[in-house]
Amino acid sequence: MDSPTFARALGLxxxxxxxxxxxxxxxxxxxxxxxxMTPAAVLDEVKKANLRGRGGAGFPAGLKWGFVPARTxxxxxxxxxxxEGEPGTFKxxxxxGHDPHLLIEGIxxxxxxxxxxxxxxxxxxxxxxxxxxxxxxxxxxxxxxILGPDVFGTGFALDLAVHRGAGSYICGEETALLExxxxxxxxxxxxxxxxxxxxxxxxxxxxxxxxxxxNVPGIIxxxxxxxxxxxxxxxxGTRLFGVSxxxxxxxxxxxxxxxxxxxxxxxxxxxxxPGRKLKAVIPGGLSAPVLRADExxxxxxxxxxxCVESMLGSGGIIVIDxxxxxxxxxxxxxxxxxxxxxxxxxxxxxxxxxxxxxVERLAAEGGKPDDIDELARxxxxxxxxxxxxxxxxxxxxxxxIVQKFRSELEEAVCRP
Amino acid sequence: xxxxTIDGRTLSVPGGTTVLRAALEAGIDIPHLCFHPAFAPEGSxxxxxxxxxxxxxxxxxxxxxxxxxxxxxxxTPAVRESRRRVxxxxxxxxxxxxxxxxxxxxxxLQDYYEEYGLTESxxxxxxxxxxxxxxLGEKLLLDRERCVLCTRCVRFLREVTRxxxxxVFERGSHSExxxxxxxxxxxxxxxxxxxxxPVGAITDTTFRFRTRTWFLSAxxxxxxxxxxxxxIVIDYHPGFPRRPGSAGVLRIRPRxxxxxxxFWICDLGRYGYLDLHRRRLSRxxxxxxxxxxxxxxxxxLALLGEKVRELAARGRSSRLGLxxxxxxxxxxxxxxxxxxxxxxxxARLWFADPPAGxxxxxxxRAERTANRRGAAGLGFEIAPVDLAAVGNGLDLLLVFGSHxxxxxxxxxxxxxLSAVRTKVLLSxxxxxxxxxxDFVIPAALPSEKAGTFINADGLARPFEPALPLCGExxxxxxxxxxxAAEISRGR
Numbered sequence: 001m002d003s004p005t006f007a008r009a010l011g012l013x014x015x016x017x018x019x020x021x022x023x024x025x026x027x028x029x030x031x032x033x034x035x036x037m038t039p040a041a042v043l044d045e046v047k048k049a050n051l052r053g054r055g056g057a058g059f060p061a062g063l064k065w066g067f068v069p070a071r072t073x074x075x076x077x078x079x080x081x082x083x084e085g086e087p088g089t090f091k092x093x094x095x096x097g098h099d100p101h102l103l104i105e106g107i108x109x110x111x112x113x114x115x116x117x118x119x120x121x122x123x124x125x126x127x128x129x130x131x132x133x134x135x136x137x138x139x140x141x142x143x144x145x146i147l148g149p150d151v152f153g154t155g156f157a158l159d160l161a162v163h164r165g166a167g168s169y170i171c172g173e174e175t176a177l178l179e180x181x182x183x184x185x186x187x188x189x190x191x192x193x194x195x196x197x198x199x200x201x202x203x204x205x206x207x208x209x210x211x212x213x214x215n216v217p218g219i220i221x222x223x224x225x226x227x228x229x230x231x232x233x234x235x236x237g238t239r240l241f242g243v244s245x246x247x248x249x250x251x252x253x254x255x256x257x258x259x260x261x262x263x264x265x266x267x268x269x270x271x272x273x274p275g276r277k278l279k280a281v282i283p284g285g286l287s288a289p290v291l292r293a294d295e296x297x298x299x300x301x302x303x304x305x306x307c308v309e310s311m312l313g314s315g316g317i318i319v320i321d322x323x324x325x326x327x328x329x330x331x332x333x334x335x336x337x338x339x340x341x342x343x344x345x346x347x348x349x350x351x352x353x354x355x356x357x358x359v360e361r362l363a364a365e366g367g368k369p370d371d372i373d374e375l376a377r378x379x380x381x382x383x384x385x386x387x388x389x390x391x392x393x394x395x396x397x398x399x400x401i402v403q404k405f406r407s408e409l410e411e412a413v414c415r416p
Numbered sequence: 417x418x419x420x421t422i423d424g425r426t427l428s429v430p431g432g433t434t435v436l437r438a439a440l441e442a443g444i445d446i447p448h449l450c451f452h453p454a455f456a457p458e459g460s461x462x463x464x465x466x467x468x469x470x471x472x473x474x475x476x477x478x479x480x481x482x483x484x485x486x487x488x489x490x491x492t493p494a495v496r497e498s499r500r501r502v503x504x505x506x507x508x509x510x511x512x513x514x515x516x517x518x519x520x521x522x523x524x525l526q527d528y529y530e531e532y533g534l535t536e537s538x539x540x541x542x543x544x545x546x547x548x549x550x551x552l553g554e555k556l557l558l559d560r561e562r563c564v565l566c567t568r569c570v571r572f573l574r575e576v577t578r579x580x581x582x583x584v585f586e587r588g589s590h591s592e593x594x595x596x597x598x599x600x601x602x603x604x605x606x607x608x609x610x611x612x613x614p615v616g617a618i619t620d621t622t623f624r625f626r627t628r629t630w631f632l633s634a635x636x637x638x639x640x641x642x643x644x645x646x647x648i649v650i651d652y653h654p655g656f657p658r659r660p661g662s663a664g665v666l667r668i669r670p671r672x673x674x675x676x677x678x679f680w681i682c683d684l685g686r687y688g689y690l691d692l693h694r695r696r697l698s699r700x701x702x703x704x705x706x707x708x709x710x711x712x713x714x715x716x717l718a719l720l721g722e723k724v725r726e727l728a729a730r731g732r733s734s735r736l737g738l739x740x741x742x743x744x745x746x747x748x749x750x751x752x753x754x755x756x757x758x759x760x761x762x763a764r765l766w767f768a769d770p771p772a773g774x775x776x777x778x779x780x781r782a783e784r785t786a787n788r789r790g791a792a793g794l795g796f797e798i799a800p801v802d803l804a805a806v807g808n809g810l811d812l813l814l815v816f817g818s819h820x821x822x823x824x825x826x827x828x829x830x831x832x833l834s835a836v837r838t839k840v841l842l843s844x845x846x847x848x849x850x851x852x853x854d855f856v857i858p859a860a861l862p863s864e865k866a867g868t869f870i871n872a873d874g875l876a877r878p879f880e881p882a883l884p885l886c887g888e889x890x891x892x893x894x895x896x897x898x899x900a901a902e903i904s905r906g907r
Contacts, residue, residue: 168587185584190459190479343565343584343591345460350505353589357541374538381501384473385462 016133018140021101027146029217030108034152037220042113046216049224050236054091055081055172055209056285056313057389058235058302061216065114065206067196074203078111078119079181079195082134082210083165083172085124086285087336089316091240092210094252096123097130099214100137104160106213108151109220111158114206119160121210122177125167135162169340173388174207176342187344188388211240231257235301239312243269245319246276258304261296265319276321280405284313286333287393289400290320310400326405327363327412330398334359337394348391351382355398366415376402420486435488436464436477446490447499447528449506449614450566451478454679455575461566462502463528466490474498500532508539509589510615511561519616521629525564526615544589552582552593553601555621555687556609560592563617569593569609576680577603577778593617604776607686608679611669622687623667627653635882636671639685640743640862642773643783643872646681647673650689650863650882663696665689665863665883675875682780689863695818695845697858698887703851713890713898716840716855721902723812723838724760728903734762737810737836739801741817742769742788745867748892749787749794752816755900764810766801767791768819781872785819786862790870807832816859816892818843842895860891867893 021027033042047062068076080103084092095103107119123131138160141147149157163181165171171180175189178200199205215237219227228236241253241264248270255264261283265271272278278293283300289310298304305312320329338356343349355378362371375398383395402409417428422439429438434457439446450461457479465474469487474495477488489495507529514520529535546560570582570593581601585594595601601609610620632651639646651667668689670681700716701708727736740752757763775782791798801823806813813836823829833839833852841853844861862869864885869877885891 190457190476338588341588343586343588346462346502346505346564349565349589349591350508354505354508354539354541361541377538381504385465385498385502387459387462 015098016100016137018101018137018144021099025221026101027105027108029221030105030112030146031152033109033112033220034154034156039113039115042109042220045224046113046219049215049219049227050231050234051212051215051219051227052235052302053209054211054215054239054315056086056287056311058312061208061212064196064208065110067194068114068204068206069197070115072204075118076114076116077200077203077205078107078114078116079174079177079200079205079207080107080119080121080210080213081172081174081177081207082121082123082127083177084127084210084314085169085172085340086287086314086316088242088244088282088318089285089314090242090244091252091315093127093130094240095210095214096127096134100134101141102214102217103134103210104137104141104147106216107160108146108158109216110206110208110213112151112156116206117157117159119158120181120200121160121162122171122181123162123164124172125165128164131162131164138162168342169336170342170388170390173390176388177207178205185342187342188390190387232299232301232303235303239300239315241268241300242314242316243319244317246273246321246323247271247319248273255300257301258299261291261298261300261317264300264317265296269319272319272321276323278319279322279324280320280326280329282316282318282320282397284311285316286318286336287311287396288313289396290329290404292404311396325412326401326408327359330401330409331359331363333397333401334394337390341390341394345387345391347382347385348387348394351378351391352394354378355382355394362413367413369410369414371413372402372406372409418482418484418486420482420484420488422488423490429482431482433482434478435466435468435475435480435482435486438482439477439488439490444490446477447524448478449524449564450568452568452571452612452679455568455571458567458571461506461564463499465495465498465502467492467495496532499528500534503528503532503534504538506564507534507537509543509561510564511543513562516625517562517616518619518624518629519562519613523616524614546592550594551600552595552609552618553606555683556601556606557619557621557624558593559617559619562615563593564615565591565593566614567593568612568614569618572608572612573601573603576608577605579603582609604683604780605680605778607683608670608681611679620667622690627666631655632666634669635863636879637863637882638786638869638877638879639668639681639688640786640869641685641688641784643781643786643788644676644779645786645869645871645875645877646677646685646779647671647877648681648685652883663693663886665693676871676873676877677779680779682776682778684780692845692861696861696886697843697846697850697856698889700857700888700890701855703854703856708856711855716857717898717902720812720840720855720899721905724899724903727811728760732811733760734764735809735811736760736762737764737766737806737813739766739768739806739813739815739817739820741767741819742785742791742798743817743819743862744791744892745787745862745865745869746790746794747867748816748896749791749796751893751896751900753794753796755896756814756903759900759903764805765796765799766806767796767798768801768815768817768823769798770819770822783872786869786871786877789872789874790868793870803828803832807835810836812836812838812840814840814842815853816842818845818847821847821849842890842892844889857895858887858889859895860885860889864889865891865893 051061052058170176171186176186180186195205231237253268334355338352341348341352379395379398382391419428448464450458464477466477467489548559550558635650649669649671653664770784772782839853840855842857842859844859863882
């Protein structure tokens with residue numbers, strides 16, 4: 001498939017190295033932006049491409065860049081969110097580990113467009129080996145004067161620092177990430193103000209997901225039209241879908257936005273393992289409400305998944321077969337959120353705990369159907385009332401499982 | 417000045433005001449726990465969610481700035497339901513031990529719990545057990561089961577005192593307020609944490625289990641312990657079990673006063689009453705040959721009047737000395753001047769004040785008396801006690817206040833006093849020198865009388881009696897007036 005965005009260096013021997021990247025045409029997009037385009041033109045191109053954020057919320061990247069005030073007496077920062085913690089999501093690690101220069105090139109172009117001279121990559125603490133690779137790539141870029149005080153000899157300065165997180169899920173939430181990067185507890189901030197106005201160290205800040213930025217070189221090199229042509233109008237380009245579960249070929253697949261979920265699972269990932277039957281799919285990381293096996297004939301795009309009350313999220317597709325119990329899935333989910341709640345706001349701190357206690361009790365000793373009603377009631381009590389999106393992230397999978405697999409849950413819970 | 421409506425009431429408030437502040441100022445109470453007017457909004461308790469017309473979700477009243485034409489509703493079914501749900505989360509793990517909680521009666525969580533009728537718990541799981549008696553500081557205990565993690569205490573120590581002794585430790589439902597090992601809350605403003613805590617999580621060892629809050633009568637007063645004159649509330653237990661006078665004081669709290677002390681008081685002002693009560697004088701007596709003989713006011717007056725008249729008649733008013741203090745009110749000092757000094761030309765006058773302490777740069781001033789500006793404003797020259805002059809040729813010495821012991825080494829003070837023929841002490845609390853006086857008269861504490869202090873910034877701090885008089889207390893103003901009348905009567 002013709003893919004202007006990724007997969008250039010993936011899988012090549014020595015892929016992460018700058019030689020391989022340059023050989024494959026790397027940094028041509030950044031050179032083009034720096035030497036042939038104005039920052040405004042770069043911004044326009046990204047806006048035109050309808051590049052939506054790949055981290056989960058799907059917010060248009062160009063719009064986000066545009067929110068940063070042009071004139072400010074403070075420095076402006078770019079923070080790359082590489083704290084890939086959403087269960088079932090493992091796409092950014094491919095870019096970080098196999099094609100780090102693609103990310104660095106995206107960072108260069110974004111920084112040029114917004115007028116940023118200091119960028120940070122906040123990388124998931126568990127990605128230790130990958131962080132070392134990224135650091136090596138950053139050093140290579142400095143060595144070739146691609147980063148540093150004089151990018152491509154234009155006099156534009158850009159410094160890039162890699163910061164490793166300490167393993168907290170909530171630090172993937174952009175404002176918690178900023179707090180953590182500042183050396184504080186990773187607690188989400190109250191919004192507004194939004195990071196574009198008051199972000200890292202109180203300065204205007206752009207925060208983008210790794211994959212979002214990795215799309216930018218392709219957009220600049222081949223033009224927004226080509227990018228839009230790959231995906232859907234309003235949701236351009238391709239996405240990295242991470243498929244996990246009992247499929248023949250689990251892995252990361254770069255596919256145009258709008259590819260059907262059925263195709264991803266049954267064609268790209270090779271279908272179910274022999275003897276397994278598809279029961280359910282979590283389409284966009286654990287927080288996305290689950291879909292039944294009969295709901296997979298849909299185009300994978302932000303808007304289409306909202307229509308079925310789920311979300312594209314991080315594109316992490318978790319395939320669940322008929323041998324797995326939905327009560328187990330639920331138990332894992334509620335344990336995860338109870339463990340990862342930062343504890344700052346009430347509904348999430350106490351609600352996730354309450355959910356965990358109920359599901360653990362149901363799993364251990366069973367219960368009554370009204371326990372299941374109670375789960376749904378509690379989850380809806382958390383939803384929409386928390387300080388950051390994590391409350392919704394914890395509530396939605398519970399609501400989804402209760403809604404779509406109620407009879408199975410009842411059967412599992414109400415033991416004779 | 418944007419104009420908005422809250423529950424149909426039209427309000428105009430300065431731009432940048434939050435919905436919650438606008439509502440509170442208009443007397444509309446939107447339930448909240450983590451918000452405190454002294455701090456930036458925290459937005460973590462999630463109780464103050466309200467409906468704003470045109471917005472799809474409920475919004476936080478504490479952090480949403482008002483906009484022109486905004487329509488806010490705080491009592492719709494959706495808002496009430498939201499509050500009920502959030503409260504339910506709070507209460508799920510809360511011990512609801514109101515019957516043994518010091519905060520009961522003035523606890524926000526308890527009020528809301530009652531208002532929203534959440535007496536039936538849907539929580540069927542086991543509640544977490546947490547430590548209920550964690551020492552945070554000398555007088556501060558933390559009950560982690562009651563804590564709602566509003567972080568007001570943490571923010572107070574970070575933003576106001578900037579000492580930062582408290583922090584949130586652990587994560588999620590394990591989150592807890594705590595100190596670093598061996599680093600307790602040591603700021604002299606730590607008592608404020610007890611008032612700040614919206615629930616009974618932080619309690620005060622001087623108040624713990626001593627009463628139920630609904631027995632207390634809150635009486636406004638002014639703190640006399642330094643030249644700032646903070647506005648305070650004296651929580652007084654007037655009823656059963658009966659306690660004599662000021663012994664009924666169970667707690668001193670700050671009274672919000674933007675111009676003087678904001679929302680806070682220092683621990684000296686908060687706990688100083690404990691020391692005052694220990695030292696309180698309550699009997700009027702005559703030291704006769706080492707024995708304390710009870711006296712009536714009339715008898716003291718008659719004896720003193722006679723002595724003063726005798727000195728005046730012999731033209732020896734200069735052998736009469738007065739030692740006052742800038743702890744006296746403007747009214748009392750005026751009475752000293754007009755009632756006594758005017759009638760006794762030549763009488764000597766000194767001021768016995770406590771030594772200056774340290775200005776802590778926040779509330780506590782270096783000057784540890786309440787009314788030095790008031791005394792200066794009345795034209796007094798504030799001359800310190802001249803012990804040599806006292807000990808040399810005085811026949812009668814009237815001492816107001818409890819600070820004479822600070823005028824010099826104990827030996828010199830004793831020598832000077834022993835040289836005076838008749839000595840009268842008028843003090844609310846023991847000075848340690850009572851045995852050296854002939855007459856000891858219990859005077860009134862500022863909390864027991866009316867008057868005015870002028871604080872270090874020149875602000876008048878008027879106050880009314882907050883407490884009944886203790887024992888045989890003879891308020892200074894009454895004493896001076898009576899003595900003045902006695903002196904005049906004989907002429």
